[in-house]
Amino acid sequence: MKKLLTLLLLTFVVIGCGDKNALEANYVEGVNYRALATPIATNGEQIEVMEFFWYGCPHCESFEQPLHQWQKTMAADVDLVQSPAIWNDLMKLHAKVFFIVQNMADSDKAHAALFQEVMALREIRDSKLQTQKLADFLQNFGLSQADFERQLASAEINQQLAQAIEVMAQSEIDGTPSIVVNGRYLVLNQSANSFEQVLDITRFLVEKEKGRLAVN
Numbered sequence: 660m661k662k663l664l665t666l667l668l669l670t671f672v673v674i675g676c677g678d679k680n681a682l683e684a685n686y687v688e689g690v691n692y693r694a695l696a697t698p699i700a701t702n703g704e705q706i707e708v709m710e711f712f713w714y715g716c717p718h719c720e721s722f723e724q725p726l727h728q729w730q731k732t733m734a735a736d737v738d739l740v741q742s743p744a745i746w747n748d749l750m751k752l753h754a755k756v757f758f759i760v761q762n763m764a765d766s767d768k769a770h771a772a773l774f775q776e777v778m779a780l781r782e783i784r785d786s787k788l789q790t791q792k793l794a795d796f797l798q799n800f801g802l803s804q805a806d807f808e809r810q811l812a813s814a815e816i817n818q819q820l821a822q823a824i825e826v827m828a829q830s831e832i833d834g835t836p837s838i839v840v841n842g843r844y845l846v847l848n849q850s851a852n853s854f855e856q857v858l859d860i861t862r863f864l865v866e867k868e869k870g871r872l873a874v875n
Contacts (some may be wrong), residue, residue, distance in 0.1 A: 686863045691850040699829045705738040706868050713744045713838045714777035722836045725854045744835045745824050755792055758819045759810045759868045769800040783844030840864035
C-alpha cells in the first residue's frame with residue numbers, strides 16, 4: 660500500500676493574514692503544484708476541486724472539517740468532488756461503501772462516521788469479515804444488510820468503482836489526502852505547512868484556472 664502523507668499533522672493556523680497576495684505570488688509550478696501529464700476530463704460546467712481520500716487515513720479525517728468549511732466559501736462556479744483512493748482490494752471495498760453511502764438519506768453523518776469505523780478495522784485483512792462489519796455498522800444509519808449486499812454487487816456501484824480507479828490512475832497521486840484542481844493541477848502537499856495552506860494553494864489554482872478559461 661502506498662504510504663500515507665504524514666506531513667499534514669497540524670493545528671489549524673491562518674496563513675497569510677493581511678498579505679494574501681504576497682503569499683500566492685510564491686506558489687509556483689513544480690514546488691507547490693504540478694501540472695498533470697494528461698489532464699483528467701471534467702464536466703466542463705464548473706471548476707472541479709477533487710479530493711482523493713481514504714476512510715482508513717487519519718489525515719483525511721482531520722482534513723474533513725477544514726475542507727468542508729472551505730467548501731462553504733467557494734464560488735458558485737466551483738464544485739467540490741470527493742473521490743476514494745484505491746490501491747488494494749480492501750480499499751476497493753471502502754470505495755464501494757462510499758458510493759453506497761452517497762445514496763443514503765443520512766449520507767453526511769454516515770460518511771463522517773466511517774473514518775473512525777474503517778480505521779478501527781484496518782487490522783482485519785479478511786475482506787469478508789470487514790464487509791460484514793461494515794454492513795452491521797451501516798444498519799445504524801438505516802441501511803439493511805440485504806440492501807447493502809444488493810448495492811455492493813450492483814452494476815451501478817461497480818461502474819462507479821471502475822471510474823474511480825481510472826481517475827485515480829490519471830491523477831498521479833501517491834498519498835492521501837490529495838487535491839487535483841479541474842483535472843489539471845495536483846497540489847503538492849509537501850510544500851504546505853498546514854491544511855489551511857493546502858487549501859490556499861487550491862484557491863490559487865482555482866483562480867489560475869478561471870484566468871485560463873477566460874482567455875480560451
